[in-house]
Amino acid sequence: MAPSKLSLESRKKHHILTIAGSDSSGGAGIQADLKTIEAFGCYGSSVLTGLTAQNTQGVQAVHEVPAEFVVQQLKSVISDDIPTCIKIGMLTNASIIKSIAKELKNLNTINILDPVMISTSGHTLLPEDAIEALKELYPSINHFTPNIPEAIKLTNYSKLKSKFNSTSNGSNNVNNNLNLEEMILLAKETNLKTGAFTVLLKGGHSSIKRQELLNLKGKYKIIWEQSDEDSDDIEVLSLFSKYIEIQQQQHQDNLVVDILVNKGEIQCLFVNKKIESKNTHGTGCTLSTAIACTYATESREGPDDWNFRMFKRAIAYTQSAIASATPFGQGHGPLNHSHLSVKRTLPPPTKHNPHPFLSHLIQSNLPLWKSYVQHPFVVQLGKGTLPRECFEHYIKQDYHYLKHYARAHALGAYKADSFEDISAFTDIASHVARESQMHVAYCESFGITLEELEKTPESAPCAAYARYVIDVGTQGDLLDLYMSVASCLVGYGEVGLWLKKQVDKGEAVLEGNLYKRWMEDYSGKDFLNAVERGIENLERRVAENPPSETRLTQLTHIWHECVRLESAFWEMGLKLQK
Numbered sequence: 001m002a003p004s005k006l007s008l009e010s011r012k013k014h015h016i017l018t019i020a021g022s023d024s025s026g027g028a029g030i031q032a033d034l035k036t037i038e039a040f041g042c043y044g045s046s047v048l049t050g051l052t053a054q055n056t057q058g059v060q061a062v063h064e065v066p067a068e069f070v071v072q073q074l075k076s077v078i079s080d081d082i083p084t085c086i087k088i089g090m091l092t093n094a095s096i097i098k099s100i101a102k103e104l105k106n107l108n109t110i111n112i113l114d115p116v117m118i119s120t121s122g123h124t125l126l127p128e129d130a131i132e133a134l135k136e137l138y139p140s141i142n143h144f145t146p147n148i149p150e151a152i153k154l155t156n157y158s159k160l161k162s163k164f165n166s167t168s169n170g171s172n173n174v175n176n177n178l179n180l181e182e183m184i185l186l187a188k189e190t191n192l193k194t195g196a197f198t199v200l201l202k203g204g205h206s207s208i209k210r211q212e213l214l215n216l217k218g219k220y221k222i223i224w225e226q227s228d229e230d231s232d233d234i235e236v237l238s239l240f241s242k243y244i245e246i247q248q249q250q251h252q253d254n255l256v257v258d259i260l261v262n263k264g265e266i267q268c269l270f271v272n273k274k275i276e277s278k279n280t281h282g283t284g285c286t287l288s289t290a291i292a293c294t295y296a297t298e299s300r301e302g303p304d305d306w307n308f309r310m311f312k313r314a315i316a317y318t319q320s321a322i323a324s325a326t327p328f329g330q331g332h333g334p335l336n337h338s339h340l341s342v343k344r345t346l347p348p349p350t351k352h353n354p355h356p357f358l359s360h361l362i363q364s365n366l367p368l369w370k371s372y373v374q375h376p377f378v379v380q381l382g383k384g385t386l387p388r389e390c391f392e393h394y395i396k397q398d399y400h401y402l403k404h405y406a407r408a409h410a411l412g413a414y415k416a417d418s419f420e421d422i423s424a425f426t427d428i429a430s431h432v433a434r435e436s437q438m439h440v441a442y443c444e445s446f447g448i449t450l451e452e453l454e455k456t457p458e459s460a461p462c463a464a465y466a467r468y469v470i471d472v473g474t475q476g477d478l479l480d481l482y483m484s485v486a487s488c489l490v491g492y493g494e495v496g497l498w499l500k501k502q503v504d505k506g507e508a509v510l511e512g513n514l515y516k517r518w519m520e521d522y523s524g525k526d527f528l529n530a531v532e533r534g535i536e537n538l539e540r541r542v543a544e545n546p547p548s549e550t551r552l553t554q555l556t557h558i559w560h561e562c563v564r565l566e567s568a569f570w571e572m573g574l575k576l577q578k
């Protein structure tokens with residue numbers, strides 16, 4: 001049967017056009033770009049500006065393509081299918097630059113310029129007069145990815161530096177190994193001079209130490225290697241990952257910092273450990289093309305929505321391509337463009353990020369997660385200012401909820417087909433039964449008997465949440481069930497630990513607090529062990545059977561629903577909602 005038009009349309013790949021030079025050795029230029037585009041599952045077309053006779057040791061010759069023929073290629077491609085993004089690399093000469101600038105003016109595409117000037121091997125790929133002509137191209141450039149030497153050349157940085165630094169002798173020789181403050185100045189200046197909507201200054205030529213970054217903490221958003229967290233949000237996530245300690249172990253590493261600027265403002269700093277490798281030929285081409293691909297494939301609010309995650313994904317792809325490259329040739333070898341990290345929906349667990357699935361879930365909607373684990377109910381409870389009737393209402397409802405929650409785990413044990421899973425579920429079910437004794441004790445202290453507690457009608461938010469959990473557990477498979485119980489388990493552990501930290505900081509009180517037992521139970525060893533086990537089980541299940549993109553979306557949806565219902569549960573307590 002012929003596939004329907006609709007399904008074919010929905011299978012259309014994102015079209016990325018690369019305007020660049022050919023590298024006969026296959027590591028940089030058009031060849032690197034097309035391999036990258038393939039790796040991201042997009043469709044790549046190409047317009048050649050020049051042919052290089054090149055290998056991993058150097059560029060032996062360049063054959064320039066006549067400007068008219070460059071334009072002819074461009075017209076052929078775009079008259080047939082308009083690309084989402086155009087990535088521009090080696091432009092060969094001024095007349096090609098001017099011709100392309102003229103054509104791009106009339107196009108509505110997103111254009112990314114990687115200003116290739118000198119090859120890694122030291123060969124000039126763009127003559128001086130052509131550098132001046134780049135200015136004609138700037139008005140059509142949305143995103144610009146220079147490295148440090150390129151940005152220095154394009155901004156007249158030495159002059160700028162002497163203006164800011166009174167100790168400078170004003171010499172024109174600026175070292176490429178800039179410190180972080182200098183890089184930030186350079187990145188802003190590049191953004192200003194080129195007028196590009198965003199600039200990513202690639203910091204590979206400088207080695208930055210961790211202390212330099214720590215000095216800037218709180219001033220800029222810093223995004224660390226292989227993590228989905230940025231340091232500002234680390235507290236929310238810190239509790240079940242071993243992250244903070246590991247970051248502290250990285251003191252001595254040489255770090256590469258790429259700086260993202262948007263309209264003159266620093267958006268964030270991407271930090272990666274420097275990979276010591278000879279296989280870096282084509283790194284700039286690969287990264288700029290990867291940015292075009294992540295821009296095209298990620299969901300966006302509008303054309304100017306350059307989410308930092310797009311850059312993070314593109315940088316991570318390029319880093320892994322360097323790290324997994326195998327030797328080729330005698331000089332600087334090419335990257336491994338076909339490594340699998342792009343196709344994988346979740347990164348593998350690492351010592352930096354031991355719970356990639358949990359990290360994904362939390363990061364997928366961090367404000368929602370924060371609204372749950374740092375809800376005003378929790379904050380007031382920690383300070384001891386929560387009205388008693390609110391807590392009383394909450395604890396009675398939570399008693400009901402726990403019964404459903406234990407039943408959900410019993411259902412899990414019923415559905416499970418290994419003793420490992422059966423005992424994991426029954427362990428938690430018994431733990432929940434023990435947990436409910438605290439609720440009984442609190443009610444007793446409020447003069448509410450067990451009989452009265454059992455008879456209290458269930459509130460709508462409690463019934464809604466319990467129904468959702470049991471419903472997902474009944475309809476779905478074991479992983480769905482794990483998902484429907486996960487946010488409660490992880491969230492309460494998080495709340496318990498967070499309140500403990502707040503006590504240490506003097507933001508919450510334990511002694512004399514009516515809710516002391518509650519706080520101690522949820523930050524106690526017994527409960528936290530159960531949380532750890534729950535997280536390990538979840539990660540193991542997902543690692544054993546990696547979810548497809550669609551499945552991951554379904555699982556994330558269940559998580560979001562539960563987090564939302566958890567927030568509504570606190571809200572019920574605060575508002576004494578029936």
Ligand SMILES: Cc1ncc(COP(=O)(O)O)c(N)n1
Pocket residue numbers: 020021022023028029030052054089090116118119120121280281282283284285
């Ligand atoms: C055709 C072409 N385009 C770009 C580069 C820059 O790549 P690298 O900086 O890795 O030498 C190159 N060498 N050749």
